[in-house]
Amino acid sequence: MMIEKILVLGSNGQIGTELVTALRKTYSEDNVIACDIRRPDYDIKNSGPFEFVNVLEKETLNTIFQKYKPTQVYLLAALLSATGEQNPKLAWDLNMNGLLNILELAITYKTAKVYWPSSIAVFGPNSPKDQTPQFCVMDPNTVYGISKLAGERWCEYYHQKYGLDVRSIRYPGLISWKAAPGGGTTDYAIHIFHDALKKGSYASFLNAATELPMMYMDDAIRGTIELMDAEAGKISIRSSYNFAGVSFTPEILAAEIRKHIPDFKLTYTANDPRQHIADGWPRSIDDSYAASDWNWKPEFDLAKLTTDMLKNLKK
Numbered sequence: 318m319m320i321e322k323i324l325v326l327g328s329n330g331q332i333g334t335e336l337v338t339a340l341r342k343t344y345s346e347d348n349v350i351a352c353d354i355r356r357p358d359y360d361i362k363n364s365g366p367f368e369f370v371n372v373l374e375k376e377t378l379n380t381i382f383q384k385y386k387p388t389q390v391y392l393l394a395a396l397l398s399a400t401g402e403q404n405p406k407l408a409w410d411l412n413m414n415g416l417l418n419i420l421e422l423a424i425t426y427k428t429a430k431v432y433w434p435s436s437i438a439v440f441g442p443n444s445p446k447d448q449t450p451q452f453c454v455m456d457p458n459t460v461y462g463i464s465k466l467a468g469e470r471w472c473e474y475y476h477q478k479y480g481l482d483v484r485s486i487r488y489p490g491l492i493s494w495k496a497a498p499g500g501g502t503t504d505y506a507i508h509i510f511h512d513a514l515k516k517g518s519y520a521s522f523l524n525a526a527t528e529l530p531m532m533y534m535d536d537a538i539r540g541t542i543e544l545m546d547a548e549a550g551k552i553s554i555r556s557s558y559n560f561a562g563v564s565f566t567p568e569i570l571a572a573e574i575r576k577h578i579p580d581f582k583l584t585y586t587a588n589d590p591r592q593h594i595a596d597g598w599p600r601s602i603d604d605s606y607a608a609s610d611w612n613w614k615p616e617f618d619l620a621k622l623t624t625d626m627l628k629n630l631k632k
């Protein structure tokens with residue numbers, strides 16, 4: 318049996334922190350190399366190898382590929398929607414050139430599989446809002462969304478032209494308690510839990526009616542690994558799969574939190590630029606390709622994720 322060597326680039330972020338832990342459980346600690354531009358937290362550093370890597374530095378990346386000859390690479394380093402709007406050129410550079418560097422090195426070093434996350438941000442104001450289909454009008458209006466859509470096209474191009482086994486998921490907003498979120502528009506759905514426990518109230522930067530697709534991190538990590546474990550012949554989408562968990566508004570989430578913290582108060586702040594970003598995104602996602610190609614099925618509904626978030630954050 319081939320021994321897997323797995324590089325996770327962007328290992329210290331919200332997804333990376335949990336993905337590295339999950340992969341190390343399956344593939345053993347020494348075979349999963351965590352890489353990030355920043356010093357890792359205690360858990361990642363002490364449970365296996367770590368390398369400082371900037372995905373924009375080709376020479377360093379080349380050295381890392383040469384050293385580990387990875388069989389799988391997960392590229393998670395990115396600027397998200399809200400921080401991307403504050404620094405559009407950096408967002409484009411990191412999200413685009415980081416991906417192109419990895420796709421090229423994966424060909425050179427014959428990496429068996431590459432994973433790269435896309436996002437619901439690839440959709441835009443003219444995409445259907447409800448049960449947004451896999452294939453439809455896509456007119457993203459954020460640099461993050463534009464870079465993710467362009468990235469999806471590059472992934473499919475590398476698959477078709479060079480046979481690279483690259484796989485991808487369009488993540489909705491991801492809700493988790495282990496690591497802090499990284500500057501997205503959906504981050505309110507994490508901050509609300511912290512503030513509910515600390516202060517008993519939260520001021521949401523998205524308005525009461527803003528419904529967005531979301532998912533609990535446990536589902537996201539399981540789905541990502543299931544996609545990577547699926548037989549190549551079953552993967553019919555080489556751009557990026559629609560991927561759904563639950564959809565809710567701040568108001569609906571607050572009502573669920575009140576089942577645990579009855580006095581919880583939700584207020585709203587006006588004129589936050591993230592509202593404009595959210596207004597261009599879908600309310601819910603049709604993920605039937607993921608369901609039929611590799612049996613995707615979420616396990617966490619709103620009640621279950623709320624209970625789990627509060628239980629873990631209380632600790």
Ligand code: AKB
Nearest residue numbers: 397398436501502503
């Ligand atoms: C963001 O809000 O930017 C991200 C995403 C939906 O990709 N969480």
